[in-house]
Amino acid sequence: MAVKEERSKKVEGDRNSYENIPVKVYDDSREASVAVAEEIAALIRSKQATGETCVLGLATGSTPTKVYDELVRLHREEGLSFGNVVTFNLDEYYPITPDSLQSYVRFMHEHLFDHVDIPVGNMHIPDGTLPADKVAAYCQEYESKIASFGGLDLQILGIGRTGHIGFNEPGSTLQSRTRLITLDHVTKVDAASDFFGEENVSRKAITMGVGTIMDAERVILMAWGEGKAEIVRRTVEGEASHEIPATFLQNHPNATVILDTAAADQLVRINEPWMVGECEWTSELKRKAVINLCKKVDKPILKLTDRDYNDNGLSDLVANFGPAYDINIRIFNELQHTITGWPGGKPYVDDSKRPERAEPAQKRVLIFSPHPDDDVISMGGTLIRLHDQNHEVHVAYQTSGNIAVFDDDVVRFADFVSDYHQAFDFVKESADRMFEQVVAGIRDKGPGETDSKEVQCIKGLIRRGEAKAACRYIGLKDENVHFLDMPFYETGLVKKRPLSDEDVDIIVNLIKKIKPHQIYAAGDLSDPHGTHRVCLDAIFQALEILKKEPWMKDCWVWLYRGAWQEWDIHQIEMAVPLSPDELLKKRRAIFKHQSQKDRPLFPGADSREFWQRSEQRNRETAREYDALGLPEYEAIEAFKRYFY
Template sequence: MTAAAKRKKSITYKPAGQFEETRFEKIHNVVFESSNEASIRVAQEIASLIKRKEKKGETCVLGLATGSSPIKVYEELVRMHQEEGLSFANVVTFNLDEYLPMEKENVQSYHYFMHEHLFNHIDIPAENVNIPSGTLSGEAITEFCLAYEQKISDHGGLDFQLLGIGRTGHVGFNEPGSHYNSGTRVITLDHITRVDAAPAFLGIDNVPRKAITMGISTVRHARRIVLLGWGQNKARIIKETVEGEISSEVPATYLQHHKNCTFVIDTEAASQLTRNKTPWLVDESLEWNETLTAKAVFWLCVKLKKSILSLTDKDYNDNGMAGLLTSQDSYDLNIRMFNRLQHTITGWPGGKPNADDTNRPERAEPAKKRVILFSPHPDDDVISMGGTFDRLIEQGHDVHVVYQTSGNIAVSDQEALKFAEIAKGINGSENAQHLIDSIKNKKEGDHDVVEVRRLKGNIRRGESYAATRYLSLPDSNVHFLDLPFYETGTVKKNKLSDADIDIMMDIISTVKPHQVYAAGDLADPHGTHKVCLDAVFESMRRLQNEPYMKNCWLWLYRGAWHEWELHEIEMAVPMSPAQVLKKRIAIFCHQSQKDGVMFQGDDSREFWMRAEERNKATAEKYRSLGMADYAAMEAFVRYRYEA
């Protein structure tokens, strides 16, 4: 099937009017396997609305959102305009919000965003585009807000409102505390919202503290609302919005009252919904497979604070799991689940030589394996699996660490300036002075010149060597790919291309690995980790018919923010207290990412603290379920790639 045919394939979801509220869910929602598929479906709905209005000779009034969530929707609308003749001549748009203060020409402005992703590529009349102004002050702002509301009203209100959702539950920039009847106004941004925006601004200090936003009342008067939610980072707030009580502390919950609202989400964003996280509480007629059984048993242990072997028939019956005991008693079930979890534990991540591997996560043979450890940035290797990395080297495997991107944008100007001044102090070169001048003269919104980007990349490269040398890995086994999709000099990256895949395939075909480790983070479906993972998947798919790939296993690790759920884990590698300390020191080698890292997220702890506490928490979960007591554990899931 061609790419175009796939796009035209009918993807249906139940209209909001037919939705029956379940015991838990109060907003109609549709879950898709991927955000790309979901975005295409939403774009199709918007296109159909535009065409219907055009046939009637009417204007189609769209409320539009910014951020990473709607990007694929806009890409599909642009494609339909360019390839299928979709016209926007009868469309009037009103954007939700804009930072304040913010010049239109600033690459971080929503004015810039909308033109770059949509308006510059379609035939919408310029006078039909309405975006809040970020250049106003004083009384002019109040006048503008009133005029913005009036203009929406003059056009008959919004036919369709596209929304994203922030982790505070904000829609637009309607932060916690926003009133149900609020209109367009100035608002102070929540700290979490500014933290989430920090990567785009190269640090939270550069994120504006205020914004102008369309109000809750304006949004909820739209005749149709579609809210997009992608990735694990949105899972908690999606659950709270869909299943929680209406509250000004979670402004998105106001949408529960809307009669034509649909949340379009991917599987990761839907993962915390009750029907997905604990489906036995929703459906008593579940078909219990092994994975679902493990998920339920481990959840029950955590809820009741019991080990697996201490669960009773009553425990199962009282918690919606009576169906598990129809063909077995709790004793046999407990033993089976205990063994399942115990068999994930191994101190031999590369396989234990001359051992029966029937119940081990990895194969015993070959005893010495060729291993590729893919690291999206030049520190994910030690942050996410530093203990396993160390164990593989100690046990004699031929380990290759492959850094997929330079990570240069995560180096602050202050850090780069320090190195440039050191270089000048050593040889006094004109090149060093040029670097110093470029950094000092850089203005807000400016991109780094190529030389500064190279310096920042070299800083991270040197730190990577420091860590790998500390772990006794030969320099010849350290590879830097600098994948082209990343090397834009800005936070916004290019799409994954054949050039990226060719580079990936080359390193894989050179090493001919028995094991591959890759970052399985899906928190941001448009982030660097996800793009790097897609590059791994596609490269291995294209190479899968090569003889050496027949015996290659792919293991996925998680990053600094998340860990695999217990029922998902297929290999858990224990660490001793000494190894925990060794991993910490390896992370310390990445000095530019310590003490106020640029892209810290909503967690104030440094990366080594997050990783250490996460690994200790995993070991504690194992212990609480009845396993041995380890200092820490790193967890992995095996990925079975298909054609």
């Protein structure tokens, strides 16, 4: 196999003694993606200047989409030409047709190829339509094509939760080449949302090998979001091992890991920055250091000693803010003041040490829920408490959630309507036609194909009815329940439209109508298909538009998490304890969402039901407070304030 003779010097970049590969951390995935796109563009232009071909190894999935968006922008607005570019994609599901929704051929055309001037013959993507007996020879030919262009100039990668790069699953060797592989169970679970169910995910894939990737002149591995933080830590700070194929990149002479702050969260430089050098001791970082120390030495806060601090890399904290006794008291009090049974503020009391204001005693509260169940899953106990404490509570469901309903639920509801019409001698013929159309539409639909408008409508009505039932159980008035059906979501597919002015205007108009004293929004950004992130962006944009309104100075914004993750203790600014009875009432409110019961259509990486995840997180938060020496509760829901 021909390999380029000359290599770039090993990139040093941002690095410390804990990291075995150069790492660059950006504030967010957009900023990071632009940086990657700029490097690719610079490489393309430098090759053009010398009349050379630029050979790119490309990846698919959610990670590189913003990179491709920026490359398309550079082509349209700054004249970046792809005329000298040859591409080789990492992988493709097998078997799969190029026009399938999940095909990487389709992905690459939709995100890049159809929008730039790359010659048709210069695009290479593994063929998922080959007969099984032709695959091995095809893989050898794929390797030969890469070699015929002198190898890959630059390979971009994402990383899976198993540590796979491409589809090189755990067990892949450093010498592996392009081949047919069987997908790991975790990889199939992670792909389930794209295929509308794990049972529809292809069992196999064709992938470049680790050896093929390692032969690239330059490699960039990208990762975004909290869900990738653990595997990033193991990749960057762990030992190289075939159990985590991404760790082989530690031995590449010109590889860099590009992260957003969320994906970098578990690296020592982010999680324990005092271990790698001097740091700025903000209030939050002090809390984090003390809480980490408590976990490390298995002590509550008030029992920590100067020696505990000094023996665990925190001598600088003691030297500047000690002794330990003073630090302990200060952090203990800060955490104690986050705890409140009055999330809307306790009226007619001193609120100087409480997370929320005492006045006005009865507040207007607006709770945004990305899907029709995030409200009760993530902050159901607090929602109940706000209502019971006589605040005017509104819930706004930002999307219909219609893709997260199983087809057999639709048939069951359509059957009910048909039987209802027959029982009361209504116009049965039209109901029967509706039922037959629904059943036929579902029967003729392939896995992952778009539902008919009728089926989408029924699925949306199922989610809407469940949300109403949960709100009524809690005691909310029907007129305080708002269904926004934001347009970005209504595609019938996992892939959504970009956020538009129309989406943001819907949020703006509702906030203007209610003029809330409190807004609660989902800050849980690890949902498997990104809806939470888009919904939160819409809220942030609306707040930016409205922030100069006089009444907005009295509006506080609280971010909740729950279904997919929870705030770390040092981040929590309001902790609402729940009694066993309140936790049970919250569970019953979640149970009203029957279409999500037993087995949700998009479970993500956690196979448990949503109520089980929620209770485990709430109980774990309470246990962490208890272990720090604070009061012991059954469960706690946590919030962080957002300043706009």
